Structures are given as C-alpha cells and as structure tokens.
Amino acid sequence: MGAVTESNEAASDATRSRILDAADALLQRRGVRGMTVAELARRSGLSRPTIYRYWNDADDVIRAALLRRVVVILGHFPRPASSRRELVDDVLRFISRFRTDAVYARLLADEPESFTRYTLQRVGSSQRVILDWLARAIASAQDDHSVRRGDPQEISVMLLLIAQSAVLSHGTVSELIDEAGWERELRAALDGHLRP
Known part of the structure; x- marks a missing residue:
C-alpha cells in the first residue's frame, strides 16, 4: 500500500511541476496578461480538468509558480x-x-x-x-x-x-x-x- 501511495504522490508532484513549468514558460514569453487555464493546458499537454484538480484558476497557478521561483532563489x-x-x-x-x-x-x-x-x-x-x-x-x-x-x-x-x-x-x-x-x-x- 505504501509503494502505491508514494507512486501516486510522485505522479502528482510530476504533474504539478509540469503545470508550473508551463506557467514559467508563458510568464517569460508573455507575462501575466493572457495567462489562462486553456493556455496552461495547451503548453503543458494536460487537460484543463487536470489543472483544476490542483488549482482554482490561472491566478493560483501564477502565484504557485512565483513561489517556486522564490524558493529556488532562497x-x-x-x-x-x-x-x-x-x-x-x-x-x-x-x-x-x-x-x-x-x-x-x-x-x-x-x-x-x-x-x-x-x-x-x-x-x-x-x-x-x-x-x-x-x-x-x-x-x-x-x-x-x-x-x-x-x-x-x-x-x-x-x-x-x-x-x-x-x-x-x-x-x-x-x-x-x-x-x-x-x-x-x-x-x-x-x-x-x-x-x-
């Protein structure tokens, strides 16, 4: 059971990272304007429902991406x-x-x-x-x-x-x-x- 949970957590972490990587790329290219869940889905190759499983909207993804960048700097x-x-x-x-x-x-x-x-x-x-x-x-x-x-x-x-x-x-x-x-x-x- 533990191995299954760890595997699910690893998959979840990988999905989050994929979404945040897509957000990073969009922020670098276009900034905040025009950042939508549809764009994030297209850029990450994931579905919109998958993104909504982790965040409420594009604004939440932007905040999470910015937090991740601060953590990397620290x-x-x-x-x-x-x-x-x-x-x-x-x-x-x-x-x-x-x-x-x-x-x-x-x-x-x-x-x-x-x-x-x-x-x-x-x-x-x-x-x-x-x-x-x-x-x-x-x-x-x-x-x-x-x-x-x-x-x-x-x-x-x-x-x-x-x-x-x-x-x-x-x-x-x-x-x-x-x-x-x-x-x-x-x-x-x-x-x-x-x-x-």
Whole structure:
C-alpha cells in the first residue's frame, strides 16, 4: 500500500511541476496578461480538468509558480546569516538574483503593475517564505549582538518593505543614480535598519 501511495504522490508532484513549468514558460514569453487555464493546458499537454484538480484558476497557478521561483532563489542561501554584515550581504545577493530571474525581471521591466499585484498588494506565500528566511537570520544575528533587539518577525517586515520598494523603484530612479550608487545606498538603508 505504501509503494502505491508514494507512486501516486510522485505522479502528482510530476504533474504539478509540469503545470508550473508551463506557467514559467508563458510568464517569460508573455507575462501575466493572457495567462489562462486553456493556455496552461495547451503548453503543458494536460487537460484543463487536470489543472483544476490542483488549482482554482490561472491566478493560483501564477502565484504557485512565483513561489517556486522564490524558493529556488532562497536555495542559494542554505544557512541563515549570523551577523548584520552577512545578513545585509545576503539580502543584496537575494535582490540581485531576484532582479535577474527570468520571470521576475520580465514582470519588473514589462508589467510592473502585475509585479505589484502579485508581490506587494497582499502578503502571500512568497513573501511569507522570504519573511521567515529574514526572521531566522535576524534572530541569529541578534545572538551575535550585531543586530538590534526587537521581534525578528517585525524587523523582517520592514526589511522586506525597504528591499521591495527599492527593487520596484529601481527603474524609476536609474537616471538619477547609477547601479553602484543604488546598491551602496540600499546597503546603507538595510544596515541602518538593523544596526543596534
């Protein structure tokens, strides 16, 4: 019985991955606009009822695909930072990977309103995963006494807001500040927020 269950779970995971791979391809090519369950079915080679078995609509698939991309980016940070300097470095490295991610870069460049809708208008699964990662690192760096005291979860919320607004506004201010200056000032803002 156990082998059958494991086989069913593996098949289910493979189907989910196939749908999310199709969503990734569509998001990279066309962005959020025009993403439908019919398009996902066509791209994945699966039926619409199969997609509806896992998600309520295309919007849910998009959110799941974006969450998967965030989890992959966070996979490059296997252990939490243990000092303020490491934490700021990790946040800047995360931002760099995020900005160069094929899907997120496309949304930022061509559909900032979609980026805002899926990442800023409400705290979704992607933000919660990032907040948990930040809170663990903040707690670790507090033990090092290089990050100020306070609730790590609350500090992580403001840290995320600083980073998100900097990423979203980057294109707007690119004529006013070059890349090196932008990163330097963002580093100072992040460091200042965390400093004891």
